[in-house]
Amino acid sequence: MTGDGAEAFRAVLDEHLAGLSAPERRGTFLGLLQHHLPEGSEPILVGGALVEILTEGMYVTGDIDLLGDAREIGDLLEAAGFEKNGRLFVEEDLGLAVEIVGRHLDPERRSERIRWQGYTLHVLSIEDLIVDRLCAAKFWDSQTDHEQAQLLYGTHHERLDVARLRARAKEERVEDLLDGLEVP
Amino acid sequence: MPVQKFTISTTPELFEAIEALREERGQERSALIEMLLREHPMVEDAIRRRRGQQARPGRRRPGRRDELRALASTARRQWEKRESAGEVAFLDR
Numbered sequence: 026m027t028g029d030g031a032e033a034f035r036a037v038l039d040e041h042l043a044g045l046s047a048p049e050r051r052g053t054f055l056g057l058l059q060h061h062l063p064e065g066s067e068p069i070l071v072g073g074a075l076v077e078i079l080t081e082g083m084y085v086t087g088d089i090d091l092l093g094d095a096r097e098i099g100d101l102l103e104a105a106g107f108e109k110n111g112r113l114f115v116e117e118d119l120g121l122a123v124e125i126v127g128r129h130l131d132p133e134r135r136s137e138r139i140r141w142q143g144y145t146l147h148v149l150s151i152e153d154l155i156v157d158r159l160c161a162a163k164f165w166d167s168q169t170d171h172e173q174a175q176l177l178y179g180t181h182h183e184r185l186d187v188a189r190l191r192a193r194a195k196e197e198r199v200e201d202l203l204d205g206l207e208v209p
Numbered sequence: 210m211p212v213q214k215f216t217i218s219t220t221p222e223l224f225e226a227i228e229a230l231r232e233e234r235g236q237e238r239s240a241l242i243e244m245l246l247r248e249h250p251m252v253e254d255a256i257r258r259r260r261g262q263q264a265r266p267g268r269r270r271p272g273r274r275d276e277l278r279a280l281a282s283t284a285r286r287q288w289e290k291r292e293s294a295g296e297v298a299f300l301d302r
Contacts, residue, residue, distance in 0.1 A: 083280040138300040145300065169250045172277060179281025180288060181256075184302055204241040209282035 031070070033102030034061045038105065041180025042119055047083040051089050051144075054121055061101065068093030069136045070148045071126065073173070078141060079151065088113070088122035095125040120181045151181050152190040153194065155206075159199035171202065178206040 037057055040078040042050050051074045059067040070078075073086030091098065099109060102123060114123045130136055134153040139146050149157075154173050162171035178185075194203040219227070231241050256257045291297045 079288075080281070081284040081291075083284045137302070140296075140298040140300055142296055166254075167250075168254050172273075174285065175277045176281050179278060180284040184299060186302075207278065209278040209285070 030061065032099055034058075034101060035105040039157075040118060042121075046082075047120065048077050048085065050120060051086075052078050052141050052146070053144070054119075055089065055091075055146055055169055056125075056141065058098070058101070059145070059147060062093075062097065066094055066097060067147045068098055068114055068125075069130060070146060073152070073155075075148050075154055076177060077137075077174045078146075078148075079154070080173075080180050083176055083180075084173050088124055090124050090126045092127045093125060094128065094132060098123075098125055133193070151177060151184075154186075154195045154198060155190060155203075156197050159194065159202045160197050163199050163202055174202070175206055179209045180209050 034057070035088075038054065041053055041057060045053060053065045055068075055070055055074075058110070068091040070089070071092055072090030073084070075090045076205055077086050095112070099114060102114040102116075105116075106118075107116045107121075108121065112124050112126065114125075115121070128151070136147055137150045139148055148153070148154075155177050158170040158174035161167045162174060175200040191200065191203065194200045227238065227241065227245075231237075231238050236244075247256070254277065288297060
């Protein structure tokens with residue numbers, strides 16, 4: 026990414042994020058970021074910001090967790106004015122905190138694409154996202170993550186690949202919690 | 210509410226950030242740190258567990274189950290409405 030590219034990226038962030046709510050700002054940021062990275066190297070959204078998008082803001086998070094090339098993404102963010110602190114990149118004026126939590130998806134997990142307000146976002150599959158939350162609930166005793174799994178399941182149960190969800194839950198030893206999730 | 214005192218050490222960066230917040234908000238340092246800690250999900254969970262309300266999945270506080278069902282139901286309707294309008298879509302399903 027050239028300096029001009031970073032300047033252009035910063036300019037579209039300033040233009041498109043102004044006046045948006047926090048959840049809209051995070052989703053729009055991701056769409057713009059993916060648009061400004063080379064095709065094939067788009068970061069994958071994981072974690073709470075994805076829960077926030079998929080549950081229409083019923084769960085609200087603080088930061089944006091991404092899988093991707095930390096150098097490529099980090100260089101772009103820093104050039105666009107984000108402050109680097111370890112794996113975290115913060116831009117206070119835009120109200121954004123981005124963490125590059127890893128490079129690749131584990132082979133057993135899948136990504137998918139969603140269209141969101143005109144952007145194509147590369148995200149962790151809902152099934153894997155639910156299983157991630159159930160693992161945190163079971164092994165870290167996190168009630169918040171259990172509630173996120175319930176919200177995701179309740180919101181999108183009709184479109185889930187149930188066989189794959191169950192298989193992943195079995196692999197991660199969280200079938201018991203999966204069985205407890207309810208359809209509204 | 211009775212208080213317990215303890216001393217913490219922080220990095221200069223965190224200390225300066227807390228001091229800046231304290232000045233901006235005009236709050237006592239202890240009150241500010243208590244508020245910030247209480248807002249953290251991990252602390253929130255720990256407080257709930259301490260109160261014995263929501264120790265583990267399956268032992269949620271009364272009424273929370275209904276709240277979650279209502280939130281999921283609302284989220285589902287909103288998603289479907291936006292899906293119909295072409296604003297959101299799963300492209301690989």
